[in-house]
Structures are given as C-alpha cells and as structure tokens.
Amino acid sequence: xxxxASTEPSPKQPEEQRGFIAEWTVTIILLLxxxxxxxxxxxxxxxxxxxxxxxxDHLLVDxxxxxxxxxxxxxxxxxxxxxxxxxxxxxxxIDIRQTxxxxxxxxxxxxxxxxxxxxxxxxxxxxxPYVVHKLDYIDSYRDNFPSEPNTPLFPPxxxxxxxxxxxxxxxxxxxxxxAMGDNRDQSLDSRYWGFVPRENIIGKPLIIYWxxxxxxxxxxxxxxxxxxxxxIITHFPVKTRWNRxxxxxxxxxxx
Numbered sequence: 283x284x285x286x287a288s289t290e291p292s293p294k295q296p297e298e299q300r301g302f303i304a305e306w307t308v309t310i311i312l313l314l315x316x317x318x319x320x321x322x323x324x325x326x327x328x329x330x331x332x333x334x335x336x337x338x339d340h341l342l343v344d345x346x347x348x349x350x351x352x353x354x355x356x357x358x359x360x361x362x363x364x365x366x367x368x369x370x371x372x373x374x375x376i377d378i379r380q381t382x383x384x385x386x387x388x389x390x391x392x393x394x395x396x397x398x399x400x401x402x403x404x405x406x407x408x409x410x411p412y413v414v415h416k417l418d419y420i421d422s423y424r425d426n427f428p429s430e431p432n433t434p435l436f437p438p439x440x441x442x443x444x445x446x447x448x449x450x451x452x453x454x455x456x457x458x459x460x461a462m463g464d465n466r467d468q469s470l471d472s473r474y475w476g477f478v479p480r481e482n483i484i485g486k487p488l489i490i491y492w493x494x495x496x497x498x499x500x501x502x503x504x505x506x507x508x509x510x511x512x513x514i515i516t517h518f519p520v521k522t523r524w525n526r527x528x529x530x531x532x533x534x535x536x537x
Contacts, residue, residue, distance in 0.1 A: 320345060322484065323491075324371055324381065327501040330463035330470065331383055334369070334412050335487075338496040339526065341383075343371045345485040364459055364483060365389065366403070367536035372461075373482040376436050376475050383487065384471055384478075385412070387536065388460030393451040396427040399466065402451075403536065412534055417467040427473050428452050438476030446477075459483070486533075493526035494518075 326339040335341075348364055364370055364386050374380040388394045393404050399415060401408045423432045428447050435443075446453050454460050458477035463469025472478065500510040513521070 321488070324383070324487070325501055326383065328498050329468060330465050331369070331385070332465040333414055334464045335383065335531075336493065336523070336526070337498055338494045338501065338523070339490045340492040340494070341487045341531070342489050342491055343485040344488045347486040348483050363389070365533070366392070367534040369487055369531060369533060370461065370478070371484045371487060372478050373484065375438060375477075375479060375482060378482065381484065384461035384463050384469070386459050387462050388452070388454040390454050390456045390458065392454045392460065394454070394460055395451045396425055399425045408536060412464050413466050414464060415467050416465060424467070424473060436475040439472075439474055442476045487531045489531060490526050490529045493523035495521040495523060
C-alpha cells in the first residue's frame, strides 16, 4: 500500500516557540529602553507654567537633549547644554522624588534681578512675551528679587541669597541654573528653593500628546486617582483640549 500524507497539523516546533518568545522579549526591552532612556511621559499638575503649559497637559520629554555626551556619541546625537529660554523638566532639588517643569532664566555666570515684576539679565531688561501676571499687586520679595525675604525660604534659597548675591543681583554659579515659571506671580521656583543642579535636569519637553481639563488635586493627590479615571471615562470627548493635542513645545530665545 502507498502511504498517504497525514492531514493532521504538525505540532509547533520548539524553535518556533522560542523564536516567538525572543521576538516579544526584544520588543519589550526596546519599549522599556525607549521610555526610560529616550523619552519620558510627564503631566503638568500645577499652573506655574501657564499659559505656556496648562494643568492637564501630557508631555513627551526628550531625555537625550541635555544628556552628557561621550567621546563617540557627541558626534552622532544632538546633545547640548540648557540655554536661557529652554523649558526643562528636572528633579525638584528639595525632594528629588518630585519632578518640576520651569523655564531656564539664568545659566552659569549670569546676573539676574527682578524689579517691579520685570526681569533684568546681565544688566538689561528682558522682553518676555510668554510671561503672564495674574496678581495685580507688588510683592516685596517675589517681584523685587533678590531682597529681604518676607516668607520662609528653603535652606538652598537662603544659602543662595547669602553666598551668590552681589550688587543686588543673583549670580548663577557653575554647574547650576536659575529657573522660573511663566506664571510668574504664582510659581514656586528658584526664588524660593534656589538653583537647579545640572545633574537634576531630566530633559526637554517635545510635544503635548494629550491635554485634559483636570484639576491639580486630581493629578497630584493619590486619593483622587479613581475619581480622575472615572472622570476621563465619562468626559473624555468634552474635556480633552483637542486644540492642544500634538502641539509642539518651543523654547524662546532669552538674551
């Protein structure tokens, strides 16, 4: 008798199973590498950068932009030092478990002072079209900086005033940056907690990939997480700021 071919499917070979597992393992590793080494998602929880960035803006942060360059990588990747006017994401110097976003106003060697809410950099008045003032009164410390504090400061800020002020101006030391929020009257920034160490800087925001009208409490209070998720499920179409979705984030040249 002539043997007939079997119509039953052959069992999956072990090599095929191993190949499938290997492909997915590599994919997961690349995704994890990309989200930890290349870009990072970040959400704006407070209004300190209004109206440039709003509470509920979800950002992708370029972690390579300010990464220290190596002998080989510096010729391939566009590393750079933070510049005046750059928006940066960094670990909060007072508590590195928290992440802040502000605008660089001073780089090492710069002289900075504020007079009646106006910023003077290295002796000349800055034009700041990105800044908003939402309080109509003058605060003796906040708006005429540096001056005698009228509120308790964090120790690094007190040290800044004691060691880095000359002729009524703060001088930014090497290895540090001076950062402030665009919502200048309502920003917890370098005026209150001191300089940003270079090693604390994580990266530069690239794009708003989603913007949702949420409150600071919903985004920063763990007890509000479930309520926030339910709010997204029920109000996603109407509370998403569609006009901000996929908006690129640009620096402003501060000179």
